[in-house]
Amino acid sequence: xxxxxxxxxxxxxxxxxxTGEWYAEVVRKAGLADYGPEGMSGFIVTRPRAxxxxxxxxxxxxxxxxxxxxxxxYFPLFIPESYLEREKEIVEGFDPEVAWVTExxxxxxxxxxxxxxxxxxxxxxxxxxxxxxxxxxxxRVNQWCSVxxxxxxxxxxxxxxxxxxxxxxxxxxAKSEDxxxxxxxxxxxxxxxxxxxxxLPVLKGQKPDHDTFPGAxxxxxxxxxMPDGKSVQxxxxxxxxxxxxxxxxxxxxxxxxxxxxxxTTSWGLSWRALGALIxxxxxxxxxxxxxxxxxxxxxxxxxxxxxxxxxVLDYAEGIADDLEAAGVRVELDDRDExxxxxxxxxxxxxxxPLRIEIGPYEVDDAELTLNHRPDGEERVVDRENAADxxxxxxxxxxxxxxxxxxxTLDGEVxxxxxxxxxxxxxxxxxxxxxxxxxGDEACEEPIKEPMAAEIxxxxxxxxxxxxxxxxxxxxAICGDDAERTAYFAKSY
Amino acid sequence: xxxxxxxxxxxxxxxxxxTGEWYAEVVRKAGLADYGPEGMSGFIVTRPRAxxxxxxxxxxxxxxxxxxxxxxxYFPLFIPESYLEREKEIVEGFDPEVAWVTExxxxxxxxxxxxxxxxxxxxxxxxxxxxxxxxxxxxRVNQWCSVxxxxxxxxxxxxxxxxxxxxxxxxxxAKSEDxxxxxxxxxxxxxxxxxxxxxLPVLKGQKPDHDTFPGAxxxxxxxxxMPDGKSVQxxxxxxxxxxxxxxxxxxxxxxxxxxxxxxTTSWGLSWRALGALIxxxxxxxxxxxxxxxxxxxxxxxxxxxxxxxxxVLDYAEGIADDLEAAGVRVELDDRDExxxxxxxxxxxxxxxPLRIEIGPYEVDDAELTLNHRPDGEERVVDRENAADxxxxxxxxxxxxxxxxxxxTLDGEVxxxxxxxxxxxxxxxxxxxxxxxxxGDEACEEPIKEPMAAEIxxxxxxxxxxxxxxxxxxxxAICGDDAERTAYFAKSY
Numbered sequence: 001x002x003x004x005x006x007x008x009x010x011x012x013x014x015x016x017x018x019t020g021e022w023y024a025e026v027v028r029k030a031g032l033a034d035y036g037p038e039g040m041s042g043f044i045v046t047r048p049r050a051x052x053x054x055x056x057x058x059x060x061x062x063x064x065x066x067x068x069x070x071x072x073x074y075f076p077l078f079i080p081e082s083y084l085e086r087e088k089e090i091v092e093g094f095d096p097e098v099a100w101v102t103e104x105x106x107x108x109x110x111x112x113x114x115x116x117x118x119x120x121x122x123x124x125x126x127x128x129x130x131x132x133x134x135x136x137x138x139x140r141v142n143q144w145c146s147v148x149x150x151x152x153x154x155x156x157x158x159x160x161x162x163x164x165x166x167x168x169x170x171x172x173x174a175k176s177e178d179x180x181x182x183x184x185x186x187x188x189x190x191x192x193x194x195x196x197x198x199x200l201p202v203l204k205g206q207k208p209d210h211d212t213f214p215g216a217x218x219x220x221x222x223x224x225x226m227p228d229g230k231s232v233q234x235x236x237x238x239x240x241x242x243x244x245x246x247x248x249x250x251x252x253x254x255x256x257x258x259x260x261x262x263x264t265t266s267w268g269l270s271w272r273a274l275g276a277l278i279x280x281x282x283x284x285x286x287x288x289x290x291x292x293x294x295x296x297x298x299x300x301x302x303x304x305x306x307x308x309x310x311x312v313l314d315y316a317e318g319i320a321d322d323l324e325a326a327g328v329r330v331e332l333d334d335r336d337e338x339x340x341x342x343x344x345x346x347x348x349x350x351x352x353p354l355r356i357e358i359g360p361y362e363v364d365d366a367e368l369t370l371n372h373r374p375d376g377e378e379r380v381v382d383r384e385n386a387a388d389x390x391x392x393x394x395x396x397x398x399x400x401x402x403x404x405x406x407x408t409l410d411g412e413v414x415x416x417x418x419x420x421x422x423x424x425x426x427x428x429x430x431x432x433x434x435x436x437x438x439g440d441e442a443c444e445e446p447i448k449e450p451m452a453a454e455i456x457x458x459x460x461x462x463x464x465x466x467x468x469x470x471x472x473x474x475x476a477i478c479g480d481d482a483e484r485t486a487y488f489a490k491s492y
Numbered sequence: 493x494x495x496x497x498x499x500x501x502x503x504x505x506x507x508x509x510x511t512g513e514w515y516a517e518v519v520r521k522a523g524l525a526d527y528g529p530e531g532m533s534g535f536i537v538t539r540p541r542a543x544x545x546x547x548x549x550x551x552x553x554x555x556x557x558x559x560x561x562x563x564x565x566y567f568p569l570f571i572p573e574s575y576l577e578r579e580k581e582i583v584e585g586f587d588p589e590v591a592w593v594t595e596x597x598x599x600x601x602x603x604x605x606x607x608x609x610x611x612x613x614x615x616x617x618x619x620x621x622x623x624x625x626x627x628x629x630x631x632r633v634n635q636w637c638s639v640x641x642x643x644x645x646x647x648x649x650x651x652x653x654x655x656x657x658x659x660x661x662x663x664x665x666a667k668s669e670d671x672x673x674x675x676x677x678x679x680x681x682x683x684x685x686x687x688x689x690x691x692l693p694v695l696k697g698q699k700p701d702h703d704t705f706p707g708a709x710x711x712x713x714x715x716x717x718m719p720d721g722k723s724v725q726x727x728x729x730x731x732x733x734x735x736x737x738x739x740x741x742x743x744x745x746x747x748x749x750x751x752x753x754x755x756t757t758s759w760g761l762s763w764r765a766l767g768a769l770i771x772x773x774x775x776x777x778x779x780x781x782x783x784x785x786x787x788x789x790x791x792x793x794x795x796x797x798x799x800x801x802x803x804v805l806d807y808a809e810g811i812a813d814d815l816e817a818a819g820v821r822v823e824l825d826d827r828d829e830x831x832x833x834x835x836x837x838x839x840x841x842x843x844x845p846l847r848i849e850i851g852p853y854e855v856d857d858a859e860l861t862l863n864h865r866p867d868g869e870e871r872v873v874d875r876e877n878a879a880d881x882x883x884x885x886x887x888x889x890x891x892x893x894x895x896x897x898x899x900t901l902d903g904e905v906x907x908x909x910x911x912x913x914x915x916x917x918x919x920x921x922x923x924x925x926x927x928x929x930x931g932d933e934a935c936e937e938p939i940k941e942p943m944a945a946e947i948x949x950x951x952x953x954x955x956x957x958x959x960x961x962x963x964x965x966x967x968a969i970c971g972d973d974a975e976r977t978a979y980f981a982k983s984y
Binding site for chain 2: 036083104105115
């Protein structure tokens, strides 16, 4: 909120050479987040510009959830240790790093309470109570909240923080195929958030069996490519099968009064989506945002001398009014104490997608000069029908961002047919390397061990040309029959 | 979500005789909240029907906030103990019952972290960093979140819980009068939530000086009367003066480059608003909701025999489509397995404001039979222009609820001129007792001690006829000059 000095407006780090430092600088200088207080490393303060983006993302996704039968609810922040222990017993491999409440008021608690690292261990027992009959199914609850995971890694706002915002959906169904349809509905909605709202193309598929969420039958994922060549798991949707339902006794009487065990799913998307958004589109002038999520979509910068001031401002105000009436989020930057150059830099830093410059020439010619944030393209357009024209340009800005990200992604998927080629390609380029794979976890190890790259995704059966190839292809690592394609990548 | 049996639909407790038990029964049977797990008394699970109301309330209030310059942000869930200690030093009387995180992962923390009981001690230091110049003011941030206060009292969903949902706004201003205007803007918005959205008239004023929020100059309040005769503090807005700004160093350079200390405010409204809503309007058939917040505003119940089924359902579907197209939240309850009587009871329990009954007669006469939830009033109206008619009836339902609450409130404000009369009136009727008051805390004690009633509100100067009465009136307790009116009441 502080305007700061001119030099605060410049990004000094290089996106391509020091991606991490550049990202941290954009986050700080564009007023997206501050680090938490001393003694609380790993926590961030989400400032209004970033929170407003999160709210828009919430609005987009939440509307989709509601259109497809999801109801929001709110469950307690704390989970008794015995509940988490119960989950651990059920779910091999579940052992989150938890923050424990041990004292309250002036007393020590009899049982430690976990600050929720995820809520299925508290939500599932309630679902069990609420489901009695097939008429209660499907049952779908979602909550928007923060969760805490005490992972001791370097803080990276929106990517790695000890507390993060997310939504977690939990559903119960009568049949496995219903749960599968649910799993895919949510994954498709996550894909849509990225592709239709954040201008980020993603890859869609499933995690290899050895890397599913503990307890899940199948974990599906959307993966986004970051500019440092790493993949980020950008949203996950789990078909949990009957493991949770059996353990937590989610049963129902079916049409014939038979008692049956339900099939459940869970699915979540976190503020990593914000991180992926910021990191992908932004540049060395600062934040770049698609108009869909930008708190301010259009800024009007009037340029005047003393003798032209009144005319220019009148004209600019008229345009601002027209745009506002048309539902465009517009700001007229008529500050006296800043010159146009400062304003240009500031709004570029803050990621305003479209700038309108208005000087005496524009007034005389009944025109507007537009500037697209992503690439600086300038266009002179008629004042008439300004709102329609601006909307077209906002769409164009969105399309440019999407096309650029798509081109990058397309160029960063490479094929490799043996271990040396996989390692060489990942080492040289990063990105994704696709290889025929036998399906065995052991064949991930020779890549994972030296390179810290893993199989981040396997396309769904219908999308994988190797399915049904019947021995025509062999695993890039072991040489056995390969009927699936593995996407190797380094990941966040 | 479970439909349960017929008997689950009945409320057995009496609203007037056992208000507390009746309230708990409505909350449970109407599917608003469940109690937390064993070992977590004081926590509740907010079920979708209640959470949907909270979301609508958020939407209403948040839009008002945003129209008046407020930006949302998100601050960490935890607050280092040293930050809370600092606040305690500044603010005499601030000593919340806190839940402490002492261990995380497998380690003991060096410093205990409080789960936020309120966030000013962590928000204010950031505001201090963000404010440098008068151009950064006013600065307004708000967060919607949950907070935890470990108060050992009986759980009452939405009124008394250890974790509750709320919003807390924090602002900084250049001048005291700006902060005062801010304080009143938020209080007026709280009044509007109650009066224009929840159909609840409130009293508006300030807390007596001895009962302001610790550290505040002035605490303003809206108070709502509950059916058990107690007052609930339904929203507060504090003019904090310069105490927090001095302690946390919120300073700015003014137009003349002079360093000045800011003036701050804070204001909050919690899900108590939900409690007040449920308790005020509901009855012995269950939940009653104004159409503004009802997840389902209109339910259509078709009533058919085998030979009329197709006609009735066709007709009902046409009406549902019309209403939906007009933006009415409508549900067509065409379940085969439930009879109309069951459906009537269920939708009454769940607080649907308006029921439309459609049988063969309605089809033949091109009519609808309407039933208003609050009072069961029945009306037969034309099918033509159904959407307009329904909207009028929804407005009428709102007006009925407001009028009933207003009539109750008006009847529950009584005057008394001496201690015996105050005690007698409060003991007999509950509600509010107004008395001339000298302003001295000592004169609250003779009421508070025997009756557990206190001065919940003093009208603002402009609204108080005793201001400027210059010795014409004397304090009901001590007999000194009284220039203010005190509202005594028992309170939540």
